[in-house]
Amino acid sequence: MSAAATQVGAVAQRSVRRTVRQPAAIVFPLVFPILLLLVNTGGLNASTELPGFPTDSFLAFALAVPFIQGALFATMNAGTDLARDIQTGFLNRLSLTPVRGSALLVGTLTGIVVMGVAQAIFYLVVGIVFGVEFAAGPAGVVVLLVFSAIVCLGFGALGSFLALRTGSGEAVQSFFPVFFVFLFISSMNTPRDLIAVDWFRFLASINPVSYLLECVRSLIIDGWDWKALGLGFGVAIVICVVSIALAAWALTKRMERT
Amino acid sequence: MRDEHGIQAEGLARDFKGGIRAVDGIDLAVAPGEIYGFLGPNGAGKSTTVHMLTTLLPPTAGTARVAGFDVAREGAQVRAAIGAALQEAALDPLLSGREHLRLQTALHGMPKAQRRRRSEELLERVGLTQAADRKVKTYSGGMKRRLDLALALVHEPSILFLDEPTTGLDPQSRAALWDEVGRLRRDDGVTIFLTTQYLEEADALADRVGIIDHGRIVAEGTPGELKEEIGRASVHAVPSLVDQRERVADVLERFGELLPVVREEEVAVRLTDGVSLADVVRGLDADGVSVDEIELRAPTLDDVFLAKTGRSLEGAEEPSPEEPEPEEPIRAVVQR
Numbered sequence: 243m244s245a246a247a248t249q250v251g252a253v254a255q256r257s258v259r260r261t262v263r264q265p266a267a268i269v270f271p272l273v274f275p276i277l278l279l280l281v282n283t284g285g286l287n288a289s290t291e292l293p294g295f296p297t298d299s300f301l302a303f304a305l306a307v308p309f310i311q312g313a314l315f316a317t318m319n320a321g322t323d324l325a326r327d328i329q330t331g332f333l334n335r336l337s338l339t340p341v342r343g344s345a346l347l348v349g350t351l352t353g354i355v356v357m358g359v360a361q362a363i364f365y366l367v368v369g370i371v372f373g374v375e376f377a378a379g380p381a382g383v384v385v386l387l388v389f390s391a392i393v394c395l396g397f398g399a400l401g402s403f404l405a406l407r408t409g410s411g412e413a414v415q416s417f418f419p420v421f422f423v424f425l426f427i428s429s430m431n432t433p434r435d436l437i438a439v440d441w442f443r444f445l446a447s448i449n450p451v452s453y454l455l456e457c458v459r460s461l462i463i464d465g466w467d468w469k470a471l472g473l474g475f476g477v478a479i480v481i482c483v484v485s486i487a488l489a490a491w492a493l494t495k496r497m498e499r500t
Numbered sequence: 501m502r503d504e505h506g507i508q509a510e511g512l513a514r515d516f517k518g519g520i521r522a523v524d525g526i527d528l529a530v531a532p533g534e535i536y537g538f539l540g541p542n543g544a545g546k547s548t549t550v551h552m553l554t555t556l557l558p559p560t561a562g563t564a565r566v567a568g569f570d571v572a573r574e575g576a577q578v579r580a581a582i583g584a585a586l587q588e589a590a591l592d593p594l595l596s597g598r599e600h601l602r603l604q605t606a607l608h609g610m611p612k613a614q615r616r617r618r619s620e621e622l623l624e625r626v627g628l629t630q631a632a633d634r635k636v637k638t639y640s641g642g643m644k645r646r647l648d649l650a651l652a653l654v655h656e657p658s659i660l661f662l663d664e665p666t667t668g669l670d671p672q673s674r675a676a677l678w679d680e681v682g683r684l685r686r687d688d689g690v691t692i693f694l695t696t697q698y699l700e701e702a703d704a705l706a707d708r709v710g711i712i713d714h715g716r717i718v719a720e721g722t723p724g725e726l727k728e729e730i731g732r733a734s735v736h737a738v739p740s741l742v743d744q745r746e747r748v749a750d751v752l753e754r755f756g757e758l759l760p761v762v763r764e765e766e767v768a769v770r771l772t773d774g775v776s777l778a779d780v781v782r783g784l785d786a787d788g789v790s791v792d793e794i795e796l797r798a799p800t801l802d803d804v805f806l807a808k809t810g811r812s813l814e815g816a817e818e819p820s821p822e823e824p825e826p827e828e829p830i831r832a833v834v835q836r
Contacts, residue, residue, distance in 0.1 A: 245609035252606035256595065263594045263635075331590030334556055335651065338579055339607040 249345040250352065257353020260323055271315035272364055275308030279368075282307075282431060292436055297463045305369040306458035307430055309386075310451060312361040313393045314421045320354045321401030321414035328409045333496065343493045351398050351486075358394025362387055369462070377465040385471070386461050389478060393454060396481035397421075399489040406492035428452040453477040504568070506532045506691055507553060507659065511562035513715075514548050522548040524715035525562060530693060530708075535685050537706025537723075538695040539801065545715040546695040547587050550663045553693065554584045567659050583652035584661040587695075589644040593637035597628050597647050600636065604654045622650040626680065642673025649680065659691045660684065666701060678705055699801040711805055718808040727799040734759060734803065735780050736768045738793040747789050755780050760806065770803075 261267045279301070287300045297303050327333045336346060366376075366383065376382060404414045427442070428451040437443040446452050457474020460467035507530040514523040523545040530536040540546050551557035553566055555575040564571045567581035591600060601619035610618060623629045626646040636644065645665055652660060662681065666674040682705065684690040696702050702709045703723045711719040711726075719726055735755070739748045745767060749758060752769040759768040769780075777796040784791060805811070 248606050248609060252603050256592070256599075256603055259599070260592065260594050327592075330592075331586055331588060332592060334586060335590045335604075336607065337556060338554060338582075338584055339604065340576070340580065340609060341607040 245340075246342065246345050249341050250349040253341075253346055253349025254352035254356070257320075257323070257350050258356050261319060261353065261357050267319050271312050271319070271361055274315075275311040275365065276368055278311070279304055279308055286431055289432065294433070294436055296433060296459075299374065301369070301372055302374045302462055303459065304431070305365065305374055305462055306455045307425070308365040308368075309362055309390055309458050310393065310425060310454050312365065313358060313390070313397045314418070314425065316354050316358050316361075316394045317397040317401035317421065318415060318418055319357075319401070320350065320398040321405040321417075322411040324350065324402050324405035325409060325411035325414050328405065328496065329411070337497050343497050344490065346497075347399075347402065347486075347490055347493050350402060351395055351489075354398035355391045355394050358398070359387055359391050361394075362390035374462065376461070377463055378461040379465075382461045382465070386458060389457060389461075389474065392475070392478045392482055396478055396485050399482065399485035403485060403489040403492050406489065406496045409496075424449055424451045429455055450477045450481065504532050504658075505565070506530045506534065507536070507564070507566050507693060509553070509562065509564035512549065512552060512559050512564050513561040514545075514552055514557060515560045522715055523552070523559075526710075526712070526715070526717050528564075528710065528717070530691060532691055533685060533689050534707045535681065535692040535694060535705055537702035537709040538693065538712060539697070539699070539702045539709055539805075540695075540712035541697055544712045546697075546712060547663055548715075549712070550584070550586065550661050550693070550695060554582060554586075554661055555579055580655070581657060582659045582661060583655070583657035585645070585648040585652045585663065585665055586661075587663040587667070589648035591636045591644055591647060594635060596633045596635055597623060597639070597643075597650075598632040600647060600651060601654065604651045608655045618654060622653060625653075626650045627676075640673070642669050642676065645669060645673065645677060646680075649677070653684075656688075657690070659693070662692065662694045664695055664697065666696070666698065674701075681705060699805075703801055709801065711801070711808060713805070713809045719804055723801060726801060726804045729804065729807075732756070732771050732773060733799065734768055734770045734797050735777060736761070736766055736793075736795045736797060737780075737784070737791045738763070738766050740790040740792050744789055747787065748784070748791060751783050751787050751789055752780065754783060760811070 282304050283301045286304075289295060290298050290300050290303070295303075327336075366386070370376065378385065401414060404417055405411070408414065427445045428449045429437070429446050434443060434446050434452060437446060453473045454477060456470045457478075460470035460474075464470070507528060509526060509528040511525045511527065512523060513521065513525045515521050526549065528536075538546050538549065548557065552559050553564055553571060555571050555578050558572060566578045569577040569581065571578055595603070598619060601622055602615055605615035605618050620629075623632045626649060628643060628646060628650070631639065631643060636647065639647065649662075649665070665681075666677055669677065678701070681692060681694070685692055694701075694705060706723065708720065708722050709726060710717050719729075721729070735752065737748055737752065739745050742765060745765065749767045752758065752767055755775045756769040756771040759770055761768050771780075777794070781794065
């Protein structure tokens with residue numbers, strides 16, 4: 243194994259260990275989205291009777307939400323952990339080793355992706371246990387997990403960027419409500435074409451989170467909707483590229499040594 | 501690994517936002533295999549100096565060479581030659597001691613077998629083998645400092661920077677760390693740059709001491725030389741009656757110059773050449789002033805600090821930008 247691969251592996255291993263050893267970092271991303279899913283399903287089940295609603299199971303419709311919420315939690319966890327490393331001087335310790343900034347970032351994000359995929363499997367299992375039929379079949383499950391990994395990677399990099407720029411876990415956490423606003427003004431609870439209020443439909447249409455949700459939803463409800471998949475993957479990849487570039491730049495600044 | 505170059509700095513300076521100069525053009529020369537004690541109160545510029553010498557912070561002015569490499573232009577080579585345990589052991593509370601060492605050895609690019617061997621060696625060396633698999637959050641302050649030291653030694657550096665390594669430690673842990681520092685120099689020939697705000701630490705460990713205040717080195721030499729510079733002993737007396745403090749001071753002033761004191765009730769005087777404790781006692785007796793305590797003290801490094809700065813090292817700390825503001829990341833040009 244090359245030195246760079248060893249470094250990436252070691253940092254990723256630490257990232258996963260840290261998360262696994264913080265019960266709050268596991269329990270909230272798993273439980274909170276599922277609770278919200280069950281509450282929404284109970285309260286909004288009648289929505290399925292709207293003409294044009296794509297399914298008669300609101301649970302199947304709303305199951306896409308935990309995947310994105312889980313990724314948002316990954317953002318917070320990644321950012322908070324990195325900010326703690328900055329505050330405690332741990333990043334300085336790493337800066338004194340020959341580790342490259344790129345290896346540090348890739349390692350950290352690898353750990354986040356591993357946890358994100360584990361979360362996605364959990365949401366999927368919960369959905370199946372509650373009777374959701376996965377329209378895209380086993381191949382769709384693989385695509386969904388790949389998509390979840392990309393979304394976690396993008397959001398995780400965004401959290402890392404915030405941590406590197408602010409150096410404060412509190413500052414990173416203060417962005418959490420902002421991300422949640424994006425979730426709530428999306429097509430989270432209603433298909434976009436059924437949103438009656440014009441301004442809300444407009445906001446949901448320009449909100450990238452809507453396309454992430456619709457990508458997951460298409461795999462669960464419709465099977466292979468290439469347009470939804472293309473838009474979802476496209477948005478996720480753009481978020482990834484932009485946020486990784488920002489995080490890499492911020493890390494270079496933060497770790498600048500002589 | 502034995503060091504052959506040591507540390508040299510000329511006119512080293514560092515400014516922070518707002519034009520605050522934390523380190524103000526210091527000159528340093530640390531010989532290979534030497535333990536250099538960098539003594540000063542909080543905010544004097546010790547940690548900023550360490551950050552510059554360890555390549556974590558670029559100097560604003562001046563030059564420095566560590567292990568023969570320029571800190572501004574040959575950062576990677578400097579980092580390969582040095583180990584550092586910076587202020588406040590920077591450890592991950594959720595990892596065990598062994599996991600810390602495995603991570604550090606991996607980041608230094610060691611092969612798997614070597615990582616395992618080196619980790620075990622260092623755990624043994626710092627006496628943490630039994631606690632190796634416990635999470636660091638369960639460690640005592642002394643254990644954290646020992647682990648911090650072990651992490652700094654992973655790649656067998658020839659120069660070691662220890663930034664206030666014993667701050668907050670109990671006397672037993674402090675003594676254990678002193679032993680290890682001494683052993684590193686004696687057995688491995690490691691050059692050690694140690695910052696401290698403890699006089700006794702500098703006195704006990706350092707071959708030479710640099711005293712820094714407000715970013716400037718105000719005195720430098722062996723502890724013996726520095727104390728010799730002060731030369732004269734001091735007498736410290738506590739009056740039997742509080743209202744006799746002035747009278748005691750009047751008597752003592754006849755035998756030398758009065759010194760600032762830490763205890764309010766105490767009076768101290770630096771004796772003039774040729775004056776003895778007996779002379780002072782006779783003087784007090786002749787004036788009919790009684791004292792509860794009277795003590796002759798040989799010069800200490802605190803006296804040196806006092807003589808050079810007009811303040812005692814104890815309580816001399818003041819706020820100063822030891823580190824850049826959080827929004828201003830440590831920056832320099834990366835040459836990897």
